[in-house]
Amino acid sequence: TQLLEQSPQFLSIQEGENLTVYCNSSSVFSSLQWYRQEPGEGPVLLVTVVTGGEVKKLKRLTFQFGDARKDSSLHITAAQPGDTGLYLCAGGANDYKLSFGAGTTVTVRA
Amino acid sequence: NAGVTQTPKFQVLKTGQSMTLQCAQDMNHNSMYWYRQDPGMGLRLIYYSASEGTTDKGEVPNGYNVSRLNKREFSLRLESAAPSQTSVYFCASIYRPLNTEAFFGQGTRLTVV
Numbered sequence: 068t069q070l071l072e073q074s075p076q077f078l079s080i081q082e083g084e085n086l087t088v089y090c091n092s093s094s095v096f097s098s099l100q101w102y103r104q105e106p107g108e109g110p111v112l113l114v115t116v117v118t119g120g121e122v123k124k125l126k127r128l129t130f131q132f133g134d135a136r137k138d139s140s141l142h143i144t145a146a147q148p149g150d151t152g153l154y155l156c157a158g159g160a161n162d163y164k165l166s167f168g169a170g171t172t173v174t175v176r177a
Numbered sequence: 178n179a180g181v182t183q184t185p186k187f188q189v190l191k192t193g194q195s196m197t198l199q200c201a202q203d204m205n206h207n208s209m210y211w212y213r214q215d216p217g218m219g220l221r222l223i224y225y226s227a228s229e230g231t232t233d234k235g236e237v238p239n240g241y242n243v244s245r246l247n248k249r250e251f252s253l254r255l256e257s258a259a260p261s262q263t264s265v266y267f268c269a270s271i272y273r274p275l276n277t278e279a280f281f282g283q284g285t286r287l288t289v290v
Contacts, residue, residue, distance in 0.1 A: 070236075076217065100279075109181075109267050109281025110220070155219055157279070163208050163227035165271070165279060166236065169219035 070094060071156055071168035079174040083145055088171045090156030091138045097159060099139045101130055104153040104170075113141075146175045179203050183268050183282035190258045190289045198253040198285050200268030208271045209251035210279070211235075211243060213264040220267065226251055258289045
């Protein structure tokens with residue numbers, strides 16, 4: 068059982084549609100991060116959320132941290148084929164132990 | 178600026194053989210990590226080193242050992258490789274504290290036959 072549960076595991080949508088990816092845990096985190104990974108590469112950080120209830124926007128991506136700091140969501144508006152990739156959430160069980168969810172594979176069809 | 182460098186990029190081992198995966202970072206980061214990535218499993222933490230001179234077990238440490246050789250280098254050793262250790266291995270480093278960005282290497286694709 069992973070500390071961070073992501074859903075859905077796979078998501079395939081048409082260009083222009085919206086999508087939401089969820090990251091849930093029974094543990095409280097001081098912060099949560101979202102990474103994106105492309106084939107053959109290591110993950111790259113998209114955002115870090117720190118405060119409960121925080122909402123951060125990165126162009127068409129909106130990230131939210133739950134009020135209780137146990138969950139987070141990533142929403143993409145008007146998805147484009149360039150958004151295709153593996154999206155991973157990550158959080159620390161302690162100050163140094165960084166754990167990842169299983170990831171959501173997003174495919175945006177042109 | 179190299180960032181995080183892993184060697185080798187690819188490796189094929191026979192069951193029972195041993196090998197060491199090397200990782201080096203040039204960003205003066207304090208904390209380093211080893212993960213394995215399998216289909217549908219995301220990244221699972223094998224071992225981590227919060228700072229030079231310390232190492233701790235992650236979620237899946239069995240069958241592995243690590244050495245934090247100095248601040249720059251963190252190696253992962255498989256003493257007796259098993260087919261279940263076929264995976265892609267990633268090394269990462271973080272400055273400190275935890276909510277700063279983790280930087281990853283390009284990965285090592287290991288196949289144990």
